[in-house]
Amino acid sequence: MKEKKSILTNGLFQSIVSAIICILLGLLVGYLVLLAINPAGAGKAIQAIVKNYLNYPTKMAQMKYLGNTLVKTAPLLMCALSINFCYKVGLFNIGAAGQYVVGIGACLYGALALKWSWLPCMLLALAAGALWGLIVGLLKAYRNVNEVISGIMLNWIGLYLVNTLLSNVKESTSPYTYALGKTNKAAMLPGGGLPAVFSNNGYVTIAIPLSIIIAVLIDILLTKTKFGYELRATGFNKEAARYAGMNEKRNLIMTLVIGGALAGLGAAFYYLSGYEQWEVTTSSVPGMGFNGIAATFLGGLNPIGTIFASYFLQHIMSGGSYLDKNIYPSQIADLITAIIIYLCGFVLFMKTVMNRMAASKNEKKLRRTGAESKKGGEKA
Amino acid sequence: MILLIQYTLIFAAILSLVALGGCFSEHSGVINLGLEGVMVMGALGGALTMKSLGSAPSAVIVIVTILVAALSGLAYTLLLAFACINLKADQTLVGTALNILATAAATVIVKAINMSEDSSNVSSTVVYTKANHALTTKIGGFSFNWFVAVAILALILAYVILYKTRFGLRLMACGENPQAADSVGINVFKMRWCGVLISGVLGGIGGIAYITAGVSQWKFETGVAGWGFLALAVMIFGQWKPLNIGLAALLFGFFRALSSVYSGIGWLAAMKIPSTIYVMLPYIISLIVLAFTSKNSRAPKAEGIPYDKSTR
Numbered sequence: 001m002k003e004k005k006s007i008l009t010n011g012l013f014q015s016i017v018s019a020i021i022c023i024l025l026g027l028l029v030g031y032l033v034l035l036a037i038n039p040a041g042a043g044k045a046i047q048a049i050v051k052n053y054l055n056y057p058t059k060m061a062q063m064k065y066l067g068n069t070l071v072k073t074a075p076l077l078m079c080a081l082s083i084n085f086c087y088k089v090g091l092f093n094i095g096a097a098g099q100y101v102v103g104i105g106a107c108l109y110g111a112l113a114l115k116w117s118w119l120p121c122m123l124l125a126l127a128a129g130a131l132w133g134l135i136v137g138l139l140k141a142y143r144n145v146n147e148v149i150s151g152i153m154l155n156w157i158g159l160y161l162v163n164t165l166l167s168n169v170k171e172s173t174s175p176y177t178y179a180l181g182k183t184n185k186a187a188m189l190p191g192g193g194l195p196a197v198f199s200n201n202g203y204v205t206i207a208i209p210l211s212i213i214i215a216v217l218i219d220i221l222l223t224k225t226k227f228g229y230e231l232r233a234t235g236f237n238k239e240a241a242r243y244a245g246m247n248e249k250r251n252l253i254m255t256l257v258i259g260g261a262l263a264g265l266g267a268a269f270y271y272l273s274g275y276e277q278w279e280v281t282t283s284s285v286p287g288m289g290f291n292g293i294a295a296t297f298l299g300g301l302n303p304i305g306t307i308f309a310s311y312f313l314q315h316i317m318s319g320g321s322y323l324d325k326n327i328y329p330s331q332i333a334d335l336i337t338a339i340i341i342y343l344c345g346f347v348l349f350m351k352t353v354m355n356r357m358a359a360s361k362n363e364k365k366l367r368r369t370g371a372e373s374k375k376g377g378e379k380a
Numbered sequence: 381m382i383l384l385i386q387y388t389l390i391f392a393a394i395l396s397l398v399a400l401g402g403c404f405s406e407h408s409g410v411i412n413l414g415l416e417g418v419m420v421m422g423a424l425g426g427a428l429t430m431k432s433l434g435s436a437p438s439a440v441i442v443i444v445t446i447l448v449a450a451l452s453g454l455a456y457t458l459l460l461a462f463a464c465i466n467l468k469a470d471q472t473l474v475g476t477a478l479n480i481l482a483t484a485a486a487t488v489i490v491k492a493i494n495m496s497e498d499s500s501n502v503s504s505t506v507v508y509t510k511a512n513h514a515l516t517t518k519i520g521g522f523s524f525n526w527f528v529a530v531a532i533l534a535l536i537l538a539y540v541i542l543y544k545t546r547f548g549l550r551l552m553a554c555g556e557n558p559q560a561a562d563s564v565g566i567n568v569f570k571m572r573w574c575g576v577l578i579s580g581v582l583g584g585i586g587g588i589a590y591i592t593a594g595v596s597q598w599k600f601e602t603g604v605a606g607w608g609f610l611a612l613a614v615m616i617f618g619q620w621k622p623l624n625i626g627l628a629a630l631l632f633g634f635f636r637a638l639s640s641v642y643s644g645i646g647w648l649a650a651m652k653i654p655s656t657i658y659v660m661l662p663y664i665i666s667l668i669v670l671a672f673t674s675k676n677s678r679a680p681k682a683e684g685i686p687y688d689k690s691t692r
Contacts, residue, residue, distance in 0.1 A: 021385070033488065036492075037488075037492045046566055048581075050677055092472045092473075094476060114598075135431075139667070139670070139671055141674055142676055143670070143671040144674045144675050144677065145670045145671055145674045146616075146670075146674065147668075148413060148472060148609075149609055149666075149670065150667055151618070152606050152609040152668060153606070153609070153613070153663040153664075153666055153667050154663075154671075155606070156605070156606050156660070156663045157660050157663050157664060157667075160656050160659055160660045161660070163656070164654065164656045221501055269575075274381070278408055281476075283602050283605075284601070284602050284603060284605070287480075289464070290476070290480050293477075293480075294480075299475065311561075316454075323487075325502065326499065327495075328490060329488050329495070329502070329504075329600075330489065330493035330573055331487045331488050331491065331504075332488055334483075334484040334487075335481070335484040335488050337479035337484075338477060338480040338484045338485070339479060339481060340475070341473070341481070342459070342463070342474065342477035342478065342479035342481055344473065344477070345463050345465055345467075345469035345470055345473045345477060346463065346469055348467075348468065348469065348470070349467040349468070349469065351462070362569040
């Protein structure tokens with residue numbers, strides 16, 4: 001008899017189902033909160049969040065605002081990849097938020113103060129992020145410092161440093177840095193023909209395809225190369241990896257350097273598009289790095305899955321801006337994201353339940369076939 | 381100078397309260413990285429209480445505020461305890477989620493309240509000017525904050541509970557070797573629940589202490605600026621021991637206080653060090669301290685590992 005595996009035990013299927021459950025429950029809680037604040041408009045409000053750019057009637061406007069969502073998806077995807085990559089090696093890179101911040105500081109300083117063009121600015125951001133990751137890596141490898149705590153400390157140090165650094169290139173009448181488009185056009189990322197596709201949305205740049213390509217490359221690096229294999233082995237069991245002759249300290253440090261570089265690059269992908277200026281009085285670490293955690297786990301800890309998860313989360317968060325500001329706070333979208341992250345903690349539990357369901361189904365089937373064959377045996 | 385001592389004491393009190401919370405949770409075997417979020421929730425509960433109590437007698441304000449803050453923190457840690465103990469979720473992930481969730485939820489709640497009171501007010505700020513005076517009492521020129529007393533009490537209690545009572549020793553056994561604890565009849569799940577809930581109570585009180593230290597309104601969008609994590613650094617520096625935690629908190633509190641009052645101290649102000657440096661100091665110090673103390677850490681051995689009966 002051909003052994004047929006239950007679809008319930010398929011890893012990909014499990015990841016997708018768990019992600020969908022997380023999303024639906026997150027939206028449900030969001031809807032309940034909307035109901036609690038003002039029952040009359042709640043239905044419309046949750047629709048507005050889910051529809052995001054589809055709230056616009058014309059195709060032109062829809063494409064333009066889809067472009068805006070994608071512009072913000074690129075840095076989110078990069079932060080998510082940073083966390084994803086480190087998680088494979090057993091490291092929780094909550095410092096991605098800080099690596100992202102120093103990336104912002106580096107690329108904007110390069111563009112506005114040093115007047116560099118986009119490529120060196122981008123590399124500077126990458127280097128700054130990598131440096132921030134390196135500190136965490138060194139502390140972890142040689143001083144056994146918990147990467148979550150050192151990451152958080154570096155997030156705040158990075159934020160204050162960047163605020164100070166960028167005060168040199170801020171407008172005299174506002175707390176914002178100079179507009180990139182007016183000060184140094186050469187530092188803006190090239191569009192590569194993409195703006196034309198998105199109703200002449202100039203913020204849509206090569207950053208978007210680049211981030212997707214990087215996601216694929218990370219997937220290949222992790223699954224198809226010796227280095228990636230070593231990293232994953234270190235993540236599974238540090239002692240065993242060392243015993244097998246892998247340099248686990250070097251692997252730890254390399255992982256955080258690469259993770260930091262990814263987050264730093266994400267900052268360049270966003271701030272060199274000119275979409276946003278940095279506010280030098282910012283008093284909290286940008287949420288991009290933290291939302292990256294949500295995207296990573298929602299994407300089933302898989303770089304390719306993370307692409308879709310990042311887009312989805314950004315879609316919801318951008319959708320939050322279509323709420324009626326006089327009735328609902330737009331942070332409800334953040335609340336939904338946070339709940340989704342919390343629920344991602346249950347993914348393991350959901351997978352266990354699915355495995356159990358498959359097992360009990362299988363057992364029933366076995367019992368049935370067992371009973372039949374027994375009957376057959378009696379006949380003979 | 382008096383101001384410096386005053387600030388050092390209150391910041392040290394906040395840090396030691398929260399760090400003790402972390403200490404209880406970790407001794408039971410659960411890493412509570414969500415302390416930052418617990419602080420926000422405690423702060424929210426406390427701030428709203430103070431706002432509504434307004435001009436009640438001082439003693440009532442102090443007691444009720446602390447109780448509500450503690451309960452808010454406790455209620456919030458239920459989310460962590462259930463996910464991490466019963467469903468064996470990843471403790472780092474759930475803790476982080478709670479931090480993000482707390483800030484988002486507090487912002488939404490405060491905004492919703494503000495908007496319902498005055499439709500043009502879309503800020504996330506709670507004002508509790510009227511009740512704030514109740515939290516301090518003047519002894520000569522020195523303004524003594526009640527939370528300092530609470531923190532000292534908590535330190536003594538924590539020491540007694542952890543080392544002198546059956547409950548405390550059992551709790552610590554669950555963080556060191558839960559399998560062995562279980563084999564002699566200790567209910568590991570129950571102990572871990574207790575540890576996490578205690579961390580919620582202390583974290584909640586620490587939260588309201590933090591947002592009332594020297595200010596009379598709070599913008600909830602900013603959260604608590606990494607103080608939950610600073611407290612964890614204090615806990616590690618204090619090697620998970622209550623008395624050491626108190627001393628570590630004094631050190632950290634001093635550096636934080638310096639950034640608030642340095643402009644008033646002649647020779648420090650004369651050095652013209654940019655104010656950013658002072659703001660960054662607690663974080664930088666904690667990195668350095670961690671670098672020197674984490675190597676030989678005396679962390680509870682089983683912390684962070686969900687307990688599974690079948691591994692006995």
